[in-house]
Amino acid sequence: xxxxxxxxxxxxxxxxxxxxxxxxxxxxxxxxxxxxxxxxxxxxxxxxxxxxxxxxxxxxxxxxxxxxxxxxxxxxxxxxxxxxxxxxxxxxxxxxxxxxxxxxxxxxxxxxxxxxxxxxxxxxxxxxxxxxxxxxxxxxxxxxxxxxxxxxxxxxxxxxxxxxxxxxxxxxxxxxxxxxxxxxxxxxxxxxxxxxxxxxxxxxxxxxxxxxxxxxxxxxxxxxxxxxxxxxxxxxxxxxxxxxxxxxxxxxxxxxxxxxxxxxxxxxxxxxxxxxxxxxxxxxxxxxxxxxxxxxxxxxxxxxxxxxxxxxxxxxxxxxxxxxxxxxxxxxxxxxxxxxxxxxxxxxxxxxxxxxxxxxxxxxxxxxxxxxxxxxxxxxxxxxxxxxxxxxxxxxxxxxxxxxxxxxx
Amino acid sequence: xxxxxxxxxxxxxxxxxxxxxxxxxxxxxxxxxxxxxxxxxxxxxxxxxxxxxxxxxxxxxxxxxxxxxxxxxxxxxxxxxxxxxxxxxxxxxxxxxxxxxxxxxxxxxxxxxxxxxxxxxxxxxxxxxxxxxxxxxxxxxxxxxxxxxxxxxxxxxxxxxxxxxxxxxxxxxxxxxxxxxxxxxxxxxxxxxxxxxxxxxxxxxxxxxxxxxxxxxxxxxxxxxxxxxxxxxxxxxxxxxxxxxxxxxxxxxxxxxxxxxxxxxxxxxxxxxxxxxxxxxxxxxxxxxxxx
Numbered sequence: 001x002x003x004x005x006x007x008x009x010x011x012x013x014x015x016x017x018x019x020x021x022x023x024x025x026x027x028x029x030x031x032x033x034x035x036x037x038x039x040x041x042x043x044x045x046x047x048x049x050x051x052x053x054x055x056x057x058x059x060x061x062x063x064x065x066x067x068x069x070x071x072x073x074x075x076x077x078x079x080x081x082x083x084x085x086x087x088x089x090x091x092x093x094x095x096x097x098x099x100x101x102x103x104x105x106x107x108x109x110x111x112x113x114x115x116x117x118x119x120x121x122x123x124x125x126x127x128x129x130x131x132x133x134x135x136x137x138x139x140x141x142x143x144x145x146x147x148x149x150x151x152x153x154x155x156x157x158x159x160x161x162x163x164x165x166x167x168x169x170x171x172x173x174x175x176x177x178x179x180x181x182x183x184x185x186x187x188x189x190x191x192x193x194x195x196x197x198x199x200x201x202x203x204x205x206x207x208x209x210x211x212x213x214x215x216x217x218x219x220x221x222x223x224x225x226x227x228x229x230x231x232x233x234x235x236x237x238x239x240x241x242x243x244x245x246x247x248x249x250x251x252x253x254x255x256x257x258x259x260x261x262x263x264x265x266x267x268x269x270x271x272x273x274x275x276x277x278x279x280x281x282x283x284x285x286x287x288x289x290x291x292x293x294x295x296x297x298x299x300x301x302x303x304x305x306x307x308x309x310x311x312x313x314x315x316x317x318x319x320x321x322x323x324x325x326x327x328x329x330x331x332x333x334x335x336x337x338x339x340x341x342x343x344x345x346x347x348x349x350x351x352x353x354x355x356x357x358x359x360x361x362x363x364x365x366x367x368x369x370x371x372x373x374x375x376x377x378x379x380x381x382x383x384x385x386x387x388x389x390x391x392x393x394x395x396x397x398x399x400x401x402x403x404x405x406x407x408x409x
Numbered sequence: 410x411x412x413x414x415x416x417x418x419x420x421x422x423x424x425x426x427x428x429x430x431x432x433x434x435x436x437x438x439x440x441x442x443x444x445x446x447x448x449x450x451x452x453x454x455x456x457x458x459x460x461x462x463x464x465x466x467x468x469x470x471x472x473x474x475x476x477x478x479x480x481x482x483x484x485x486x487x488x489x490x491x492x493x494x495x496x497x498x499x500x501x502x503x504x505x506x507x508x509x510x511x512x513x514x515x516x517x518x519x520x521x522x523x524x525x526x527x528x529x530x531x532x533x534x535x536x537x538x539x540x541x542x543x544x545x546x547x548x549x550x551x552x553x554x555x556x557x558x559x560x561x562x563x564x565x566x567x568x569x570x571x572x573x574x575x576x577x578x579x580x581x582x583x584x585x586x587x588x589x590x591x592x593x594x595x596x597x598x599x600x601x602x603x604x605x606x607x608x609x610x611x612x613x614x615x616x617x618x619x620x621x622x623x624x625x626x627x628x629x630x631x632x633x634x635x636x637x638x639x640x641x642x643x644x645x646x647x648x649x650x651x652x653x654x655x656x657x658x659x660x661x662x663x664x665x666x667x668x669x670x671x672x673x674x675x676x677x678x679x680x681x682x683x684x685x686x687x688x689x690x691x692x693x694x695x696x697x698x699x700x701x
Contacts, residue, residue, distance in 0.1 A: 046522060048629065048630075050627065051531055051532060053531065054532045220674035221668070221673040221676065222677040224633050225676065226423065229550075229665075230673060231668065231673050234669065250533065250625045253533070257537070257623065261542045262542070263542060274533070277533065279533050279625075284537075408542070
């Protein structure tokens with residue numbers, strides 16, 4: 001308890017001092033832009049969410065701040081203002097995230113707050129963002145209830161999409177393959193029994209039925225399952241040409257490894273979260289080629305290539321090919337909205353975000369009902385890169401079926 | 410029939426991996442009486458070193474372990490001498506030491522995790538080694554998983570033989586049963602406990618090295634392994650290596666058969682159900698004190 005009290009006492013003293021200084025200063029100083037903009041966030045640096053957050057999220061927060069500062073700062077009312085940041089570890093616990101966000105608003109008095117990792121965490125802290133009136137630019141928040149959420153909290157912006165969007169886009173791809181006689185109408189579907197995996201599976205079941213596919217297998221497995229061979233073995237016993245796993249990163253790797261070891265070679269092999277990580281290619285090398293997954297990017301985009309290069313310089317590793325760039329693009333959109341408004345006026349920034357179109361590294365970003373329009377829903381590893389194959393749009397690559405058989409490692 | 414063998418062989422290899430994870434904790438908790446909550450972090454430490462040697466320098470994890478295992482012994486011994494010895498000295502009873510060591514190793518957990526996070530960050534780490542498929546009675550299994558099984562069984566049986574057939578082993582067992590009385594028959598309790606703790610560290614590092622060949626891990630994943638190891642040694646009977654291996658194989662088989670014949674989403678539940686049933690029937694574990 002003591003450090004907190006001490007902290008707040010210091011804060012009080014600081015506030016008194018600052019108020020005094022302000023009173024003494026001429027009135028004109030107060031109307032000017034602040035000397036620095038404080039950006040703050042709570043995110044999982046430890047605990048089960050730390051892995052995903054480290055691959056996809058906070059490196060982009062830091063990269064964005066660096067890029068803005070390297071360009072001289074955020075342009076506010078004709079002046080350039082540098083960014084500084086505060087970061088807390090929420091230890092993958094939502095109570096911690098809530099506490100840290102309260103602290104960011106009330107004690108650190110941040111001007112811009114960025115969301116934590118994952119759907120559950122984002123939901124937990126959304127009321128705090130809303131109370132503070134701050135725009136909440138999410139990149140790891142994904143749910144079928146997004147429409148309800150953004151109706152309730154109009155300051156929440158979503159760079160991802162509903163699980164349904166991704167499942168339907170996948171089934172669209174499968175329908176085209178079936179029409180071309182490349183696959184049969186049977187799917188072996190598995191999912192991790194956790195948040196996004198469950199939602200994708202629900203949506204996938206409906207989309208498959210609507211698309212005239214039948215599920216030869218429909219199984220869930222707990223997160224952190226250490227041997228996925230029995231699941232691959234069951235899929236192997238079906239006659240399905242398509243294997244779909246609505247998986248999380250460790251089991252995406254585990255399923256691929258088990259499929260390779262057991263020489264399970266369906267014509268279509270799809271896995272969800274984690275497929276787009278650079279570590280996937282590093283681990284499976286040329287065996288990654290032909291694997292379908294969620295997300296993707298447009299390799300023709302020079303802006304995206306430059307972004308990858310900057311990310312490598314700053315963090316000594318590549319960004320993933322989906323979520324990472326969306327975080328960065330979301331922050332770019334927010335930056336442009338702030339600069340357009342010209343002051344740290346949150347309601348005006350929120351209004352600008354909901355109506356404007358913003359050029360970013362992933363192309364123009366526009367929000368319809370607070371959810372980003374468009375994007376990549378299905379990607380595929382092709383010649384060492386995870387490229388977007390669906391939906392059809394400029395830059396989309398043709399999907400390659402069947403996936404080549406696994407080679408021995 | 411093929412399906413049955415499939416499940417059987419997968420279950421045995423998985424059980425072998427679990428046995429490997431639990432061996433070291435059995436020595437640390439069963440013999441040295443340190444309930445080491447940073448156990449999983451030590452495992453990740455071994456995995457991390459193997460990963461770093463392989464990805465940065467192309468060193469085979471098996472060759473790498475020649476350096477990693479002695480290092481683990483040193484770290485284990487130093488940890489015992491510096492961090493845990495004061496607790497051992499001042500604890501009046503075994504129970505008091507368990508509580509004290511639990512708290513101390515909880516702190517150690519964060520220190521180790523923090524160091525590893527600072528070194529490589531929290532992302533997922535993965536590489537493949539010895540991942541060629543081996544045909545075992547018609548079931549394809551990764552060679553690395555088979556190696557883990559073989560090493561678990563060998564190490565477990567060697568240790569068991571050492572404990573039951575040698576003079577030093579008898580002293581160690583005396584220490585595990587009653588550290589106070591052991592002193593009466595000239596057993597240097599503190600030194601022996603330190604060695605047992607260090608040997609436990611070597612085994613857990615070995616488990617980490619082997620597991621890193623086929624599992625994707627991150628430096629924050631240690632707690633999963635600590636939990637698994639705890640369940641296994643409590644189920645097998647604390648301090649009984651053979652019991653630990655039997656318990657691990659049971660867990661692996663149940664997981665594999667439930668996944669194959671019932672539903673993969675029930676594997677976790679079935680593992681805990683088995684754990685509960687065993688404890689209800691034999692509160693001290695399968696091979697607990699009563700049968701020693």
